[in-house]
Amino acid sequence: MSSCVLWVISPKENATTLLSFTPAVGRGSMRFPSSVRFSSAVATPARSSEERVYEVVLKQAALVREQGRVAKGVDDLKRGESDGLSSNWDLLNQAYDRCGEVCAEYAKTFYLGTLLMTPERRKAVWAIYVWCRRTDELVDGPNASHITPKALDRWEKRLTDLFEGRPYDMYDAALSDTVSKYPVDIQPFKDMIEGMRLDLNKSRYQTFDELYLYCYYVAGTVGLMSVPVMGIAPDSKASTESVYNAALALGIANQLTNILRDVGEDARRGRIYLPQGELAKAGLSDEDILRGQVTHKWRSFMKGQIKRARMFFEEAEKGVSELSAASRWPVWASLLLYKQILDAIEANDYDNFSKRAYVGKAKKLASLPVAYGRALMKPSAKFMELMRR
Numbered sequence: 001m002s003s004c005v006l007w008v009i010s011p012k013e014n015a016t017t018l019l020s021f022t023p024a025v026g027r028g029s030m031r032f033p034s035s036v037r038f039s040s041a042v043a044t045p046a047r048s049s050e051e052r053v054y055e056v057v058l059k060q061a062a063l064v065r066e067q068g069r070v071a072k073g074v075d076d077l078k079r080g081e082s083d084g085l086s087s088n089w090d091l092l093n094q095a096y097d098r099c100g101e102v103c104a105e106y107a108k109t110f111y112l113g114t115l116l117m118t119p120e121r122r123k124a125v126w127a128i129y130v131w132c133r134r135t136d137e138l139v140d141g142p143n144a145s146h147i148t149p150k151a152l153d154r155w156e157k158r159l160t161d162l163f164e165g166r167p168y169d170m171y172d173a174a175l176s177d178t179v180s181k182y183p184v185d186i187q188p189f190k191d192m193i194e195g196m197r198l199d200l201n202k203s204r205y206q207t208f209d210e211l212y213l214y215c216y217y218v219a220g221t222v223g224l225m226s227v228p229v230m231g232i233a234p235d236s237k238a239s240t241e242s243v244y245n246a247a248l249a250l251g252i253a254n255q256l257t258n259i260l261r262d263v264g265e266d267a268r269r270g271r272i273y274l275p276q277g278e279l280a281k282a283g284l285s286d287e288d289i290l291r292g293q294v295t296h297k298w299r300s301f302m303k304g305q306i307k308r309a310r311m312f313f314e315e316a317e318k319g320v321s322e323l324s325a326a327s328r329w330p331v332w333a334s335l336l337l338y339k340q341i342l343d344a345i346e347a348n349d350y351d352n353f354s355k356r357a358y359v360g361k362a363k364k365l366a367s368l369p370v371a372y373g374r375a376l377m378k379p380s381a382k383f384m385e386l387m388r389r
């Protein structure tokens, strides 16, 4: 059964949403085993997580369409002296510089990639990066044990304030400026905070559908936040929704990879993200994971999980070349680097209990020119190449 059928039987949805939804699923998700992707939707008449998330994708795409696919004029903005706000402008520039420093410290390769972007876009991506990093640190950082749902509510209040032009600190001020210039919606930001709430309250995921929603919250959202800033190539023939869909897929692929890399580490912190139903079907339990023995069953289970993560990467690859030229290289670089973590798990003979899969310096360096080469491909050429495969 395809998800299109599920939508037809859902009386609540209007025809427009249904029409926009169907083609994207037809191209993307149909290639996934239906038992894996639509399991919970099939079991209940409720909408699957994928369908719910796709509504957000459509909303974001519509917003960008309304305001123009390329953030026109943003790169040419001349601000400062002439409007009598030079000291505010200096402060804002300092705030963006600090965001750049944080980005350089936590994500060096990605930071280098952003240097290829236009100065305005690069600053905006840094500001988004820092907000995401700070949000993640709330539940993953050194003070994580003190974080309560109330603290996350306060963080969300700060978010709405900065979106309304009332930033609390300089990092918020940079993001506040960014969201005033680009068609960036608050929804993915709120959803990321929702993901952090899940991390506080939930330590097991029954189905892939549940896990998919978590991955959307903590990583798919990053893709949706980034596209309006990175911009879609003016000569791209792809629909705005399909580019957003690819961005979402990259976030999901990255997060699934992150989960597969960190199985042992997460289990020791009491968290098992792998779907319980799929583990049980493979004859595995939480105890097996805590015991941490690489058995035949484990290898075979991991092969399936890796295959699924790779499918999301493949989905994402279709969209990268549709981005504006200067944004493609950092995205290709991060995609290729993250995807190689899956190869590293295989090279470790699926021991993700006691070994951390990582991509060595030489491989990282070798990926950069490959990413550069791919980034040079024009949208249509890349599309043709994918069609030939």
Ligand SMILES: CC(C)=CCC/C(C)=C/CC/C(C)=C/CC/C(C)=C/[C@@H]1[C@@H](COP(=O)(O)OP(=O)(O)O)[C@]1(C)CC/C=C(\C)CC/C=C(\C)CCC=C(C)C
Pocket: 110, 125, 128, 129, 130, 132, 133, 136, 140, 218, 219, 220, 222, 223, 224, 226, 227, 243, 244, 246, 247, 248, 250, 251, 254, 255, 258, 316, 317, 319, 320, 323, 330, 331, 334
């Ligand atoms: C070019 C590029 C990659 C841009 C994105 C920049 C950006 C705003 C990144 C924010 C990342 C962040 C701090 C997210 C917070 C939640 C989190 C930590 C998610 C995990 C990232 C990996 O981090 P790490 O390995 O350090 O994990 P640990 O904290 O150590 O566990 C995630 C796995 C997800 C990150 C998700 C992305 C980078 C999505 C990227 C998608 C796009 C940029 C869209 C590209 C567009 C198309 C059309 C494909």
Ligand SMILES: [Mn+2]
Pocket: 136, 140
């Ligand atoms: Mn994390």
